[in-house]
Amino acid sequence: MKSILFRTTLIAAAAALLSTAAFAQTGAKLKVGLMLPYTGTYASLGNAIENGFKLYLTEQGGKIGGREIEFVKVDDESDPSKATDNVNKLVKRDNVDVLIGTVHSGVAMAMAKVAKESGTILIVPNAGADAVTGAMCAPNIFRSSFSNWQPGYAMGEVMAKKGIKKVATITWKYAAGDETVRGFKEAFEKGGGTVVKELNLPFPNVEFQALLTDIAAAKPDAVFTFFAGGGAVKFVKDYAAAGLKKSIPLYGSGFLTDGTLDAQGADADGLFTALHYADGLDTPKDKSFRLAYAKAYKLQPDVYAVQGYDAAQILGIGLKAVNGDVSKKAEFAKAVEAAKIDSPRGAFSLSKAHNPVQDIYLRQVTGKENKLVGVASKALTDPARGCKM
Ligand code: BEZ
Numbered sequence: 001m002k003s004i005l006f007r008t009t010l011i012a013a014a015a016a017l018l019s020t021a022a023f024a025q026t027g028a029k030l031k032v033g034l035m036l037p038y039t040g041t042y043a044s045l046g047n048a049i050e051n052g053f054k055l056y057l058t059e060q061g062g063k064i065g066g067r068e069i070e071f072v073k074v075d076d077e078s079d080p081s082k083a084t085d086n087v088n089k090l091v092k093r094d095n096v097d098v099l100i101g102t103v104h105s106g107v108a109m110a111m112a113k114v115a116k117e118s119g120t121i122l123i124v125p126n127a128g129a130d131a132v133t134g135a136m137c138a139p140n141i142f143r144s145s146f147s148n149w150q151p152g153y154a155m156g157e158v159m160a161k162k163g164i165k166k167v168a169t170i171t172w173k174y175a176a177g178d179e180t181v182r183g184f185k186e187a188f189e190k191g192g193g194t195v196v197k198e199l200n201l202p203f204p205n206v207e208f209q210a211l212l213t214d215i216a217a218a219k220p221d222a223v224f225t226f227f228a229g230g231g232a233v234k235f236v237k238d239y240a241a242a243g244l245k246k247s248i249p250l251y252g253s254g255f256l257t258d259g260t261l262d263a264q265g266a267d268a269d270g271l272f273t274a275l276h277y278a279d280g281l282d283t284p285k286d287k288s289f290r291l292a293y294a295k296a297y298k299l300q301p302d303v304y305a306v307q308g309y310d311a312a313q314i315l316g317i318g319l320k321a322v323n324g325d326v327s328k329k330a331e332f333a334k335a336v337e338a339a340k341i342d343s344p345r346g347a348f349s350l351s352k353a354h355n356p357v358q359d360i361y362l363r364q365v366t367g368k369e370n371k372l373v374g375v376a377s378k379a380l381t382d383p384a385r386g387c388k389m
Pocket of ligand 1: 042045104148176228229255
């Protein structure tokens with residue numbers, strides 16, 4: 001029995017060495033399809049994700065899981081109507097081994113559908129669409145970011161505990177906005193609050209004036225919002241310009257003020273938001289990440305850069321376990337499921353549905369930083385509604 005086991009182990013080890021050697025000998029690069037927005041309101045988010053991903057690659061000497069990487073890049077423009085064509089081109093025409101993307105929830109759902117059908121490994125480095133690790137969950141789909149439910153739910157708890165009673169919400173009408181507000185409402189109403197008005201406008205529209213007038217008329221105790229990127233900059237500035245900042249406190253999921261503070265200036269000062277990253281975490285991992293990022297890009301990192309870095313880490317963990325052979329999907333998934341990912345946000349693991357189980361921080365804008373105030377929700381796990389895995 002012992003000798004059979006020994007022989008089996010030897011054969012497995014030899015096969016692993018051979019497959020690693022095969023990649024090394026042929027020099028076959030791992031084809032990574034990077035599908036991100038490089039234009040439009042989310043362009044800076046896509047760039048930060050790519051920077052973070054490439055920072056990890058550089059730290060690993062240019063290889064992930066022993067494989068050099070060839071990138072095939074697509075600008076998805078945050079346009080769901082082009083998403084299926086874009087992702088099909090990567091999978092069917094370019095034959096990518098792995099998909100990394102994207103920012104926009106609607107585009108990510110199209111990616112998840114194709115990944116699920118084709119079996120291609122997909123790592124989502126931002127988009128929070130609840131379905132990606134909910135009803136659409138699959139063994140080959142992973143997320144390094146968050147679900148839309150998570151920051152919304154955490155902020156709902158915070159605002160209810162503050163004793164706020166009546167809130168108006170305002171957001172873009174698509175999955176990210178709808179689901180963030182739904183998460184917020186779930187916790188806020190459980191804590192005794194009431195959502196008195198739900199306002200929205202189509203993505204990526206930034207004509208906020210009429211809705212700001214509605215908020216002033218409704219006179220809620222506070223406003224909760226989801227906006228991100230260029231739209232978040234404009235919303236925060238318009239909210240202050242309308243004179244509302246002084247009379248009706250504005251709260252948000254943390255995307256409202258992440259990667260945006262230079263452009264928002266004093267109009268963002270004092271805002272409270274909830275997110276899985278913050279300035280001033282002061283951990284060795286975060287400090288070294290921030291130093292390396294600033295040195296490489298002459299920029300301060302934001303949450304998007306962290307998520308890109310962690311997407312590369314997840315790929316590295318999976319690839320290492322299969323000696324660079326992405327066809328071994330079950331072993332890839334097993335390794336990622338068992339891992340603690342050493343993220344700048346704090347170490348996290350993935351839930352059974354492959355979404356991060358993570359602390360959501362309460363932050364307040366001070367100067368040009370989203371300063372850590374405390375932990376709003378410890379090890380918050382998305383409910384993964386509809387996931388059968
Ligand atoms: C989303 O569409 O899921 C999203 C976009 C930007 C920031 C956060 C979430």
